[in-house]
Amino acid sequence: MALSEIQIKKAKAAERPYKLADGEGLFLLVQKNGSKLWRLKYRYHGKEKLLSFGAYPEVGIAxxxxxxxxxxxxxxxxxDPMVHKPGRDFEEAKTFRAIATMWHENRASSLNPAHAKRVWSRMEQDVLPVLGELMMHxxxxxxxxxxxxxxxxxxxxDISRRAKQCIGQVFQFAIASGLCDSDPTAHLRGL
Known part of the structure; x- marks a missing residue:
């Protein structure tokens, strides 16, 4: 059953956060401090995800x-609505996947073909499923x-070390190409 404006206004803070369902995965999360936050629960590729739409009353029910x-x-x-959400400035050419592909194509000819294939296979298996659709920044x-x-x-x-190294190389390539400004792996040295 859909929420009404009156139900939302009457919702008070409690000892624990609680949800008021509106239907089709949309709900209002009422926090302990009384703030009311819109959330959408959905599944993408079999994984449950949570999308935030903002706080009530700034974001009304409609x-x-x-x-x-x-x-x-x-x-x-x-x-994925998390990646392609309304109002987000999404550019396919500036995703990690697009830039990693350019990085790999740029250096593949200087590598042994078997090694180049292994490097890209590791990226596809471990890195791209998590970072691929994110914008570099x-x-x-x-x-x-x-x-x-x-x-x-x-x-x-060993593969984790190599993955971190490859991610850093993609960021260095992007910085040199003017596609991003910083390398988050720089903060992970020694880990």
Whole structure:
């Protein structure tokens, strides 16, 4: 059952945060401090994800529902609403995947073909699923560290080191090409 404006206004802070469902994954999260935040729960490639739309009353119920419809439309097109959310300045050419592809093509001819294939295979398996659709300027050291730790969890310490090195090389290539300003792996030296 859809929320009403009255229900939202009457929602008070409680000892624990709680949700007021509006339907189709949209809900209002009422925090302990009384703030009310719009969220959309959805699944993309089998993984549950959570999209934030802003705080009530700045984002009203009609606006939250419209944002939900837009996100569901993006999902129906087979794209992740987290990446392609309304109002986000998305440029395919400035995603990590696009720049990593340019980096690899730029250096592949100077590498042994088998080694070039291994490098790209590792990127496809471990790095691109996490960072691929993010814009270069959106990638932070904690996001890179998450990729590295996930590889380390399976005991592949050498591969994790190489993945960090490749991510850093992609960022250095992007900086030299004028496509981004900083390298988040610089903050991970020695880890």
């Amino acid at each position: 606006a939250a529902r419209e944002l939900k419809r837009a996100a569901k439309g993006v999902l129906a097109e087979g794209r 959106e990638i932070t050291p904690p996001e890179v560290l998450k990729v590295i730790r996930k590889i380390e969890e399976r005991g592949a310490l």
